[in-house]
Amino acid sequence: MQSNDEKLEKALLVGVSRVAKSGYLSGLNNLKVFPMYMEKLADSFGFTEDEISILLQHNNKEGQLDDVR
Numbered sequence: 001m002q003s004n005d006e007k008l009e010k011a012l013l014v015g016v017s018r019v020a021k022s023g024y025l026s027g028l029n030n031l032k033v034f035p036m037y038m039e040k041l042a043d044s045f046g047f048t049e050d051e052i053s054i055l056l057q058h059n060n061k062e063g064q065l066d067d068v069r
Contacts, residue, residue: 014045 013031036045047055049069056062 034041036042049065052068053062053065056065056068
């Protein structure tokens, strides 16, 4: 198996739980955790209401916008 370590400078991992990254079998190290609820990152993650509306329309669930909100 070939490694790309020498070519990788930064990576963004989304949805990785702290348990997964700290497990004894994990090869992950030198991570910085930036929770999505941090004020300075709040507008950088997630979906806009327009995007959610489009997704709900695509799945014939337009009436569930209030539940999702």
